[in-house]
Amino acid sequence: MKRFTFLLAAVLAANPITVPAVAAPAADYSVGPQYDTTHVYVPEGQFDTFVSSFVATFGGNTSKQGEFQVTPTKSLTKSQLVLTPAGTVSVFGFKTPIPYPFGDERTGYLVTDIDAAVKSARSHGAVRRLATFPDPIGRDSVIQWPGGVNMQLYWHTAKPSYTPLQTVPENRIYLTADAADSFIKSWTGYSHGEVTADDKAADGGEIGEPGKTIRRVAITSGYGKMVVFVSDGQLPWPYGRDMTGYTVSDLSATLARASAAGVETLVAPFDTGKRQSAIVRFPGGYIAEIHSAEVNSNGVD
Incomplete structure (x- = not known):
């Protein structure tokens, strides 16, 4: 036994085992x-x-x-x-x-x-x-x-200090299948993002393509929320012009305030999954999506 141990030590000394280095995870540079x-x-x-x-x-x-x-x-x-x-x-x-x-x-x-x-x-x-x-x-x-x-x-240069949001908006990304997987891989890798939902058979009516099936990917990271719509890209106006989706507790009341302030409703409220959604255009041309908070079996999400 001693001879075996001696021989094993000699072999290991002559042929040291190299343990592959494990790359450290990329840092997260998000702030909130x-x-x-x-x-x-x-x-x-x-x-x-x-x-x-x-x-x-x-x-x-x-x-x-x-x-x-x-x-x-x-x-x-x-x-x-x-x-x-x-x-x-x-x-x-x-x-x-x-x-x-x-x-x-x-x-x-x-x-x-x-x-x-x-x-x-x-x-x-x-x-x-x-x-x-x-x-x-x-x-x-x-x-x-x-x-x-x-x-x-x-x-x-001087670190800002803003009040945390009551609801986190969605960055709305419209892509075709040609680029979707590459974008998702790149963004989640950089942002440390988590894919929280990936519906490969979502209703195209959500982006103005009723009767079609689209892919809808939801991502959350330290940079906030993102939703990626993957379709054939044949979007009717104004879909694809909306860069951000805002969550509100009362969609009807929000749209009423918006209308009184000169905001035009381009797409009237419609049901999409567990929430209602509308698209509006503000004075100056900014187009945005506004939706109600999602409701699940436990109440409002």
Whole structure:
């Protein structure tokens, strides 16, 4: 036995066992959904009207309005945050032509480390649409995910502090099957997102295609909620123009407030699964989906 042990030790010494290194999980750079904003571009002359209508519809308050250069090349825009219990929007009313590629990004996500977040996004399949640049209060980058999904990552020099949301809005992504799996893999890998539902036989009526079957994927991460609609892409207007879906406790009351504030209902309320949904257009052209909170067997979700 001693001889066997000696021989085994000698063999191991001559041929050490190499244990494969286990890659550490990528860091999560999200801060919280109250810091995620939909980017809303409106004509300068309708800036104040849009802001007033959005607050009248969802409640909340605004940051101080100002005029800034928020792009790396020369430009000037009115800019203001609208912070509501149902979600935040960054409003831009450019007084100059809008430099490329701005205006195509759908959302802005606050991150804890802009350089590391951009590096992580690129490692998960995103590409930069421009190099990271400074803005008046921090640094930004615009990136694109598979399927052409554009978003902005941003970082503030002084860490902001916003009230948590009462309901978390949905980032609504419309894709064909060509890009859907690549996007979902890339986004969940980067965001540490969890696919909470993947219905491969959802009713196409939810996106204006009644009689067709679509795939509906729900994802939750530190950046908030996302729903990916996978279809043939043959969407009737205004579907696909709605970037964000807002959850409210009383859809009828919300739509009544919206109407009184000059908001147009483009798609009247209709049942979709466990909730009702409508699509509206605010002054200035911003199109959004609004839905009631989902109800399950235990009550309101």
